[in-house]
Amino acid sequence: MADRPRATRRATIYDVAARAGVSKSLVSLVLQNSPKVSAERRQAVEAAMVELDYRPSRAATALAGSRSRTIGVVIDDFRNLWFVDLLDGLREVLGPAGLTLTVADLAGESASSEADPGRAVIDGFVASAVDALVVACEPTPALLRPQGFPVVVAGNRSATPPDAAVVSSDDSAGAEIAVRHLLDLGHRRIAHLTGGGGASALRLAAYERVLHDVGLTPHVASGFGRTNEPDGYEAARRILREAPDTTALFAGNDTMALGALAAIREAGLDVPAGMSLMGFDNSPIADARILRLTTVDSENREVGRRAAQTVVDRLAGARVHRRQLVSPRLVLRDSTAPPRG
Amino acid sequence: MADRPRATRRATIYDVAARAGVSKSLVSLVLQNSPKVSAERRQAVEAAMVELDYRPSRAATALAGSRSRTIGVVIDDFRNLWFVDLLDGLREVLGPAGLTLTVADLAGESASSEADPGRAVIDGFVASAVDALVVACEPTPALLRPQGFPVVVAGNRSATPPDAAVVSSDDSAGAEIAVRHLLDLGHRRIAHLTGGGGASALRLAAYERVLHDVGLTPHVASGFGRTNEPDGYEAARRILREAPDTTALFAGNDTMALGALAAIREAGLDVPAGMSLMGFDNSPIADARILRLTTVDSENREVGRRAAQTVVDRLAGARVHRRQLVSPRLVLRDSTAPPRG
DNA sequence: CTGAAAGCGCTTACAG
DNA sequence: CTGAAAGCGCTTACAG
Structure with missing residues (x-):
């Protein structure tokens, strides 16, 4: 029966609380990794979650809390593989911090927003109530407008939103x-x-x-x-x-x-x-x-790690460096040699 | 003042309703593109939305309605550019249908889920309450398990989830x-x-x-x-x-x-x-x-369009083709010629 | 830790 | 079309 397609209602914190024999407030505390929860109760709750195949509703979490626990990333175009290492680095730090990443590309915008490129991407992120934004492309005017959440720019760009921190390769x-x-x-x-x-x-x-x-x-x-x-x-x-x-x-x-x-x-x-x-x-x-x-x-993975750490720090209200440079590294292969003749 | 950073509260349907001089139910109807709304009232509401820079909260929409109006796409790896045209085709159809697309890659999963690859991706989509899933990679066991939402497989795969429709190039x-x-x-x-x-x-x-x-x-x-x-x-x-x-x-x-x-x-x-x-x-x-x-x-853009249409049809409760093939096309460039000698 | 309560911003039905 | 109401699944604060 475990594999019965879940046409049945998804489990909620009420179900988890009932199963674990605790209050629903306690389940909420466990979800938020609160240190106020005793180890045994935490284990009971976590066991109940596994048994019920419980997964918290992102919509409810976002709506109730002020935070969505997701970070938006804007890239230029999926065809420029520049961003792949960056993404790996971002996830390496964001994941353990309990933050999810959602990526959008400027190139994929609907033609209707051509008048204000990047507008549709920003609107989507605002609608999703992202906690912060990582700009990994040349910012368009829409990306330069302040939206009320912290912005970290990854890479060297010709323009930067006010108040944004910049993390880039040197x-x-x-x-x-x-x-x-x-x-x-x-x-x-x-x-x-x-x-x-x-x-x-x-x-x-x-x-x-x-x-x-x-x-x-x-x-x-x-x-x-x-x-x-x-x-x-x-x-x-x-x-x-x-x-x-x-x-x-x-x-x-x-x-x-x-x-x-x-x-x-x-x-x-x-x-x-x-x-x-x-x-x-x-x-x-x-x-x-x-x-x-x-x-x-360019050590973009390291750029990603530091950009993510900057996001985490800013969300925690800490002061962050306005500008961080990562040292690049020579990669020797076979396309260079002493000059001919 | 229009550009004052929005540290102020985001506009809600209450604000829009007040500004437009209508009830909040009417605003909700406009948001859902209901045909029951008269043209003039619709325009009044839309004007108010623009003036207030209103953007509906995805979290609230998803929580209140049963649907999140977003479709998940799983790809293998951002490095395989296979998926780029597919994505364009998907968006071409999903956008006008009011559906948003969110893409996750198997390669980017945290190492913790190595035991059950694809599990983290699926959990993320369940947490986000996606309305449907497009599988654009070889499905892992986690992707083959039914989750309670429609699945469309894009491309020819060695395995397919039960009940999934398949759209692929021939x-x-x-x-x-x-x-x-x-x-x-x-x-x-x-x-x-x-x-x-x-x-x-x-x-x-x-x-x-x-x-x-x-x-x-x-x-x-x-x-x-x-x-x-x-x-x-x-x-x-x-x-x-x-x-x-x-x-x-x-x-x-x-x-x-x-x-x-x-x-x-x-x-x-x-x-x-x-x-x-x-x-x-x-x-x-x-x-x-x-x-x-x-x-x-492979005409992957067309594969994307048809996969999206299949998603839209299934969400509307219509019957869909279980298997659709798109005809590929020869692209002549300079790497072929009559045999040597 | 518990338990009852309010609220996040919407959708959904329903009486008028 | 309006208006009042309930509810989606959580978080938050608060009294015990």
Whole structure:
């Protein structure tokens, strides 16, 4: 009978209380992990919950308490795998804190809200009464408007909501690591493929700064203003046309590097013998055998952990750091080598 | 003052009713899109909602009504981009029907539920009181247990919950299209790279059937039992070692094809001059310039639309088809050509 | 710890 | 359409 489809009423705290032989207030205390409950009573209640296959109603919890115990996360697009490690890190900390995560993507919005992108996502989160928001994309105006709950921005963005804390990888340091790696290999003609957004801007600035510091001339190209595969292809083609003596390409991210690889091949060059190629992000594609891309790991899992901790701290009313930087790390694979010739 | 941070109380239907000069029952009727409301009163209520920046509380709606108006979707892993088009299709139909979508991934589960994978996801959906569930992954035992709400399975799976409706791409037809395309180009030595799961099994069976029909010998290899890039690489290496006269490789999906490309290059062959390569899924990677992969589009957006319609119909109490197949479509790019020599 | 009570913001029926 | 009422399943505060 245990497997009878539960067309029957779901168990409530009344049922649990009756079964455990305690008051319903006590069950509520157990649900909230109150320290005021004795171990034996807690066990009795927990046993009853298991026996009745009890699961608290999120709707009732949210409506009765002021908190919903869920945190919203906005990402740009499920296709940009940037966010996967971040999510893992967030869950690692949020889960044990009793907080659930709900993710929405800007790209999936209904066309009706095109006038105010991000509006539908925010409305959904307000309707769900999220306790806090993690913004893991370039904020739209709707995301910049204060909504009455704490906001933590993950990653370097070109704009930030007032009062939001920012947790991000140190993109400047990461780009410096990348460029220094190429310099150490002996490269002197290093070009950069850049795109749009806050992180790209920081990577570009660091690239230019390091080259200037060592007395070399930066050479930058972009594609169509974004950071996708076609942008990388187009930007690399421009570099190869304008400066055929380039020996190393530093792409703004791994996806752009994938596009760049096609352009390099078309120019009759091999990676890394004829051209070194650096990515950024250490996304899943970087590990594919066709690329084996040397790249910079942003440590987004750690960014996620710290962003989650910041959320937890703010919900507890503690003061939090307005800005936290996580150190990136060089990931050596097979796409970089000393310059040709 | 309109932009004053809403530390103030959120508007409720009482506020809206007062502002619009109607009863709160009427506001409730408007929220439910009832046809009993006159156009002018509806407009008055809607105007009041905009003025007060009113957004209904999902918690209250869910608790008071029997329905939460949200549909759960379980996917395998955010890294497999399979689900992106599916999600778009689901939203296209669910949105206008007033239903919201919430997605959870099996891979993101806390380690504590490893004993019963999918359990945490299901518990979350039960707690949220989803109205229905869309299973877009290979179901775990937890996902196969009836929970009291309708289930629609998207895609071909090796197991299906009792009473679930299944909407999927016609993987047999898709594999047949792929193999016939290679045959039409003149290939006679066509190998197949296969992986795990229900869709893979159907694609494999169709491949073998078509080859037998035309009197050719199938040649199949797999990697490590999954369908990822390393599996494709490993499977392709086996084929190239065991049967160097192979002229075309039909990969179980695009990600495996990406791995296969690396093996083909290592063997000193070019695509498509020395080896034709077919994928399956038409995932974002297939369009990358480095691959330009001829593949089969599963029309997952259409699968999503139909799955959503099936959910809507079941919620309305209508009878639904237990099994629906969507026709796939050949996508020609540059990775296939007549056989070498 | 218990027990009775009020309330969160809605939906649902029901009399007018 | 209105208006008063009960209820969804919890949390919160409070007297005992």
